[in-house]
Structure formats: C-alpha cells, structure tokens
Amino acid sequence: MLNYAVKRLGLSIAIVSLAMFLLFCMIYLVPGDPASVALGPRATDAMKEALRVKMGLDQPIWVQFWNFFSGAWTGDLGEEVLSGRPVLDVVFEQLPYTLILIAGGITWSVALGIPLGCWAAINRGSFADRLVGILSVAVIAVPSFVVAIYALLIFAVTLQWLPAIGAGEPGDIGDQLVHLILPSLAVGLGWVGYIARMVRASMLEVLEASHIRTARAFGLPDRTITYRYALTIAILPTITLLGVGIGQMLSSAVFAEIVFARPGVGKLVYDAILTRNFPVVTGAVLVTTVIFVLLNLVADLIVGALDPRVRSSF
Amino acid sequence: MSTLSISGLNVFFSTEDGPLHALKDVAFEVPERKIVGIVGESGCGKSTLINAILGLLADNGEVRSGQILFEGSHELTQLSKVEMQNLRGPRISTVFQDPMGALNPVLSVGQQMVNIQYRDDASKAQKAARAVEMLQLVRIPDAESALGRYPHQFSGGMKQRIAIAMALMMEPALLIADEPTTALDATLEVTTIELLKDLQKKIGCSVMFISHHLGVIAELCDDVVVMYAGEVVERGTVRDVFHAPGHPYTRRLLECDPARQTERTRILPTIPGEIPDLRARPQGCVFAARCLQQHLGCDQPQVEQNLGHDHAARCNLADEVSNQEVSA
Numbered sequence A: 001m002l003n004y005a006v007k008r009l010g011l012s013i014a015i016v017s018l019a020m021f022l023l024f025c026m027i028y029l030v031p032g033d034p035a036s037v038a039l040g041p042r043a044t045d046a047m048k049e050a051l052r053v054k055m056g057l058d059q060p061i062w063v064q065f066w067n068f069f070s071g072a073w074t075g076d077l078g079e080e081v082l083s084g085r086p087v088l089d090v091v092f093e094q095l096p097y098t099l100i101l102i103a104g105g106i107t108w109s110v111a112l113g114i115p116l117g118c119w120a121a122i123n124r125g126s127f128a129d130r131l132v133g134i135l136s137v138a139v140i141a142v143p144s145f146v147v148a149i150y151a152l153l154i155f156a157v158t159l160q161w162l163p164a165i166g167a168g169e170p171g172d173i174g175d176q177l178v179h180l181i182l183p184s185l186a187v188g189l190g191w192v193g194y195i196a197r198m199v200r201a202s203m204l205e206v207l208e209a210s211h212i213r214t215a216r217a218f219g220l221p222d223r224t225i226t227y228r229y230a231l232t233i234a235i236l237p238t239i240t241l242l243g244v245g246i247g248q249m250l251s252s253a254v255f256a257e258i259v260f261a262r263p264g265v266g267k268l269v270y271d272a273i274l275t276r277n278f279p280v281v282t283g284a285v286l287v288t289t290v291i292f293v294l295l296n297l298v299a300d301l302i303v304g305a306l307d308p309r310v311r312s313s314f
Numbered sequence B: 001m002s003t004l005s006i007s008g009l010n011v012f013f014s015t016e017d018g019p020l021h022a023l024k025d026v027a028f029e030v031p032e033r034k035i036v037g038i039v040g041e042s043g044c045g046k047s048t049l050i051n052a053i054l055g056l057l058a059d060n061g062e063v064r065s066g067q068i069l070f071e072g073s074h075e076l077t078q079l080s081k082v083e084m085q086n087l088r089g090p091r092i093s094t095v096f097q098d099p100m101g102a103l104n105p106v107l108s109v110g111q112q113m114v115n116i117q118y119r120d121d122a123s124k125a126q127k128a129a130r131a132v133e134m135l136q137l138v139r140i141p142d143a144e145s146a147l148g149r150y151p152h153q154f155s156g157g158m159k160q161r162i163a164i165a166m167a168l169m170m171e172p173a174l175l176i177a178d179e180p181t182t183a184l185d186a187t188l189e190v191t192t193i194e195l196l197k198d199l200q201k202k203i204g205c206s207v208m209f210i211s212h213h214l215g216v217i218a219e220l221c222d223d224v225v226v227m228y229a230g231e232v233v234e235r236g237t238v239r240d241v242f243h244a245p246g247h248p249y250t251r252r253l254l255e256c257d258p259a260r261q262t263e264r265t266r267i268l269p270t271i272p273g274e275i276p277d278l279r280a281r282p283q284g285c286v287f288a289a290r291c292l293q294q295h296l297g298c299d300q301p302q303v304e305q306n307l308g309h310d311h312a313a314r315c316n317l318a319d320e321v322s323n324q325e326v327s328a
C-alpha cells in the first residue's frame, strides 16, 4: 500500500507541475501586457514600467518561468495588485468555504446516488428502475446554475424554508449547515444522477460475477450478498468517478457561490476577474488545480485501500 | 434411499428466438455415498442441470415439469426460496467451474470461510479455526496466514482447493462439482481428484461430478450419466458404460477420448458436427445428425432401453447396435 501511495503521489506532483507549465504558457502567450492590463487604461508609462519590473516581466522568459514555477511550489503565488497581500493568503481565506460546499455536494450525491443505483440494480427492469433511470438523466441534463437559481427561487424566496444568501453566522455551525443545504444541492444534484447510473451499471455487472453465484450456492442471505459481497465491489468505480467529478463540482461551485452570494474561491475568482486582479485569478486557479489533484489522489488511495487487487498491482 | 433422485426434468429458457428446451426428460439417481459423473460436450446442459438442482436458474430459465427429490424428502422444485436457501451450503454444497472468479476478490479467504458458517452459533475464533482445519485438509501451505490473504494471492490450483475446502467444510450430504479441474493442468488435476476422493470418503457425502473428461470420470466415479443436447442418453455404472457403451454417442465420445490417443493432448473430445439448436429440437433422435449408425428408427422419438441392471441407453436401436458391436 505504501508503495502504491508513493507512486501515486509522484504522479500527482507531475500533474501539478504540468498544470503550472500550462498556466504559465497561457499567461505568457495571451496578447497584451499584463502590467498595463492590471493598471487599466489611465496608468502612465512609468507606472507600467515599474509594475513590469516588480512583476519580473523584464526578465528573459526562462527566468520568468523559473521564478513562477519555484515560487508556486513554495507557496509564493505573487501579490494582489492593489492591497499587496500575498495571493496565497487571500485564496486560503476563501478555500474552506469552497471545500465545505464541495463536501456538501459529494454528500448529496453519495447519500442519494448510491442507494438509488443499488435499488435500481436489485429491482432491475421494474418501474422503480425505470424511474431512477429517467430521473438520473434529468438531473444530469440540468446545468448546476439552473438548479441553483430554481432552488433559490423555490426554497428560499417562495417557500422561505431556507436562507437565500451568505454562508451563515461565523461560529454557528447549525446556521452554517442550513446555509449550505441549497448551494451544495446545486453542486451535487447532477452527480446524484451520475452516481446512480454508475452504481446501477457496476452493481448489475458484479451480480453476474461467478463469485456471487458461489455466495448464493452457500445460501448466504440476500442482504449479505448485496451489501457485503456485491456493493463493496460495485462502488469502487464510483469512487474513481467522484475523484474526477470533483473538477466539475469545482466549476459548479463558482456558480453556486455567485448565485447564493457565498464566500469562496469561485466568488473570489469572479470578483478578481471583474476587478482585473489577475494574480489572484492565477493563484486561485493553481490552488484549485492542486486541490483537484489531491482529492483525486485521495479517491485513488481509498480505492487502493478497499480493493486488495489494486493495492498489490502497484 | 438415494441422495438425489431426478425424474422427468424439463427446463426451458425463454430467449429472443423463442423457448429453448435446455433439459429434456432428464432422469437419474445419485445414490448415497456414491460419486456420479455427468459427462457431455459443452453446451449439453450440465451447468443448467446444476442450477436447476440448486434453484439458481437464470431469470429467464424455468423448470416446466419433473421432480428433483433430495434425501427422499425434499422436493427441490417445490421448495420456497428460504427453504432452498437453507439447503444450499449445509446440505448441498457446490464447487464451480471457474477457480479464478469463484471467490470474492475484495474479501479475504478467512472472511469468506467464516461468513458461510453464519448459521453456526460458534464464535468467530472457532469458525476461523474450523476454516484453518479445512485449508490444512486440502493442503494449503501455511493455512493460518492464508486466512488473511485475498484470492488473487493464490494460484488457480490453490483457489480451486480453497473452493473445495469451503464446500466440504459444510459437511454436505451432496457435493456438486462443476468441472472443478478443467482449468487446471494435468498434474494438478490428478492431485485434486485424489484429494476429492479422499475427502468424500472421510465425510461420507454423495458427489455429482461434472466433467467432459472421460479419464477423470473413469478414475473417480462409481456411476456415469452421459448427456447430449440436454438429454440423458446413457447411464449406468462406470464399468458398464465404459466397457459396453449402449449409445452411439457414448461410443463416439470414448473413441475421441484423448486418453485413448497415443499422444497425450489436452484437446477436448471432438465429434464432427454440432449439437442441434435446442430451440428447434428434432422430432426423432437428437444425435441422429452426427450418428454413424443411422437407421429408420432414428426419425422416431427415442425410448430408453434397459441394457442390464441399472444400465440404460436412450436409443431405439441400443440392443441391436450393441449386439452387432459385440458380434462384429
């Protein structure tokens, strides 16, 4: 297992490095001078030149790349244009909100998706199975910002069951959880569909396997066979899928944070784009990439921990 | 009293192209403490027969008629789901064909062996001890630590022995083994067969041993049932059937047996032609199209002919043909 973890970590580091390289290329290749973009149309040439030197844009490209790359790996993502605060601090301030939002989305998708998929597989071909199939496709098809807007209109504005905006009183966990319900539903609802479909498909496949026939031939109760012999295998591809899906949830989180006026990295990036605070945009994208890669790593390690075959194949 | 007594068993599968008559009028006995071999080409319905006995037919399968009488008292085709589930394991244990996939990949061998003892009141430690004992019986080296390992950490031969250990741990009245040695190489096959024979004596169960390997049947079994296209074409003691085969199909099988070839090959017995489409069974003999001894009687439904004590062949010409054969 340790061997597997180390190899998988190496892969993650390579992916993050590649992402940094691509991000650098994008910044460098985008036409226009970052300094004048940052300072706006009314800046004088002297101001632009000063900022260019401060940002290191007067250096040769490979020096710039090295500065960017080594800086990023050591947590130096530059400074905010106006306040001069380190970008990393700014992003980390907002990060917990987004992580909790995504955790909420995962909770929705797992808590609803796995039982629905499992139920559909066991009652294959029944009305319930078809209903789950149709609902899955429906929630996958609806974009998350639409879910966000309708959830807000129905549950917060019309019914007034749940709060509409913000993240809740700091320190009041109950209030924060209540504020989390709708935005996390917007992030996770589509994934209920993906997971239900995935679990159903892999469950049907596993139930056909010959080891399940062995379990039946020993007269094990249906419940044991379904949950301990089949579902433990059928959820493995789902965990991997979720790891990848976190990327999409991160992008849904941007919309959810804007619609519900919640603090978070998505809101931060949105505001930063509006105010041309580009170091913050870059920094937030990098941090998000790292988070994505890390969560992917976690998903793979969980699969490794649950599946002895994966563990020993590395 | 026979451990298993099957009569008039007819099994159908519904398929897109209409009903498939997979087992037709199957009848034979598994006497107490005897090993009965079931032999036939692949596709002749051996696995279907097992599944029908175990009540594990696929959803599209159905026992249309017939009796499967277990230990003289249980009519398996009439049992409820729960009653059948309670027989599977403790009374009727099974070793399946595919040693690679027969064990759960994410549960350790120990967990699986403890789980199947769920009906016992014994403590977990006692159940584990029982598992170790059985693994030692089937000669798994280092049985204690084997409990903590997972199926993929064992070779195919070891997995098959673990499967045998699991089945016999239940001390069943009937052990069903579906081609348990087909996937193993020749030497492993021999040791596994010997092991099975030893353990059968020890536990005193009856065995239904499915194989398409005649040499193995001859080595291991008391009686043999020859199946073709879902029908029992011949049955009797191994001695009678192998020395005086009454059905032309049995004779062809014996002629094609690799053990009788001068060179040792692993190629399965082959007879030119194929099993007829079971969705459209011929009116007359199912084997007629491939038979070398064709007569007018082949067009008629075949009736089982008695060839001696507990030896019968489903060929209208069985008496004649075997007499010819003897005189020739």
Ligand SMILES: Nc1ncnc2c1ncn2[C@@H]1O[C@H](COP(=O)(O)OP(=O)(O)O)[C@@H](O)[C@H]1O
Pocket: B013, B014, B015, B020, B022, B040, B041, B042, B043, B044, B045, B046, B047, B048, B049, B058, B060, B061, B278
């Ligand atoms: N679930 C099923 N649906 C339709 N046909 C089946 C099904 N299972 C088995 N059959 C058919 O029944 C026949 C017997 O198959 P099987 O019992 O697997 O043979 P064997 O084990 O002797 O190789 C074959 O013609 C096979 O195609």
Ligand SMILES: [Mg+2]
Pocket: B046, B047, B097
């Ligand atoms: Mg078979």
